[in-house]
Amino acid sequence: MSLLNTDVDYGLISKVFHWLTAAALFIQIPLGFYLVDLDFGEKRITIESIHVVLGLSIFYIILARLIFKLFNPTPKLRNNVFPGQKFIAKLNHILLYLAVFTITISGALKKLFNGERLDLFFFNLEIKDNFDLAEIFYEIHILSNYTLLILISLHITAVIIHKFLFKENLLKRIL
Numbered sequence: 001m002s003l004l005n006t007d008v009d010y011g012l013i014s015k016v017f018h019w020l021t022a023a024a025l026f027i028q029i030p031l032g033f034y035l036v037d038l039d040f041g042e043k044r045i046t047i048e049s050i051h052v053v054l055g056l057s058i059f060y061i062i063l064a065r066l067i068f069k070l071f072n073p074t075p076k077l078r079n080n081v082f083p084g085q086k087f088i089a090k091l092n093h094i095l096l097y098l099a100v101f102t103i104t105i106s107g108a109l110k111k112l113f114n115g116e117r118l119d120l121f122f123f124n125l126e127i128k129d130n131f132d133l134a135e136i137f138y139e140i141h142i143l144s145n146y147t148l149l150i151l152i153s154l155h156i157t158a159v160i161i162h163k164f165l166f167k168e169n170l171l172k173r174i175l
């Protein structure tokens with residue numbers, strides 16, 4: 001298996017990026033919902049720190065993934081089974097990237113506008129507090145999480161439909 005993508009196949013680096021992001025999200029989303037139900041205390045502080053570190057790691061992984069995409073061809077999608085199929089698949093991929101960015105950036109802005117200092121790994125950031133904006137970014141954090149859940153469900157449904165209806169095993173391309 002080659003490291004880089006070709007016009008028809010994903011290489012090892014893209015595959016690792018894909019499954020690393022997926023695994024991190026499968027931990028991070030339930031962790032977020034678990035976090036909000038916790039009472040204030042030591043446990044909540046620890047879980048929130050893990051949530052922030054994992055969330056920021058997901059942000060940097062997605063950033064690295066997109067930079068890598070710039071220098072490496074994206075394998076072409078197979079022929080349309082119905083009109084607009086390739087467009088819908090592309091749109092789903094773009095929206096998945098966009099949703100993850102919106103979630104991570106809104107999470108960071110929520111904490112920053114709460115007046116908290118944030119360690120962004122390469123530098124620390126602190127801005128003047130604004131609790132109204134913190135509230136708005138938290139709403140965006142929640143809404144974009146529900147959007148991501150819908151997009152992931154569509155993404156997985158498409159793979160299942162391809163397998164059973166179109167007899168095309170897309171999973172083989174990314175495994």
Ligand code: HEM
Pocket residue numbers: 025028029030031032033035036048051052054055056058100103104105107108109110111141142145
């Ligand atoms: C892809 C990455 C992330 C995912 C999937 C995610 C997911 C979630 C979810 C599902 C919740 C629960 C929302 C609710 O129902 O109220 C949540 C809460 C929260 N998230 Fe994230 N998050 C991510 C990244 C981040 C980042 C990068 C930060 C901060 C730097 C952050 C800060 C928070 C905070 C502070 C809460 C709890 C707010 C509160 O209860 O006061 N998240 N997150």
Ligand code: HEM
Pocket residue numbers: 018021022025069074075077093094096097100152155156159170171172173174
């Ligand atoms: C069990 C879960 C998942 C399965 C079975 C799955 C399956 C696949 C498959 C088969 C492809 C290749 C499609 C093609 O032939 O071009 C793909 C690509 C992709 N997947 Fe997933 N996926 C999963 C989870 C996720 C998650 C959680 C995300 C969230 C970010 C995601 C984002 C993407 C993106 C952005 C691409 C396109 C890659 C590119 O060309 O940039 N996937 N996925």
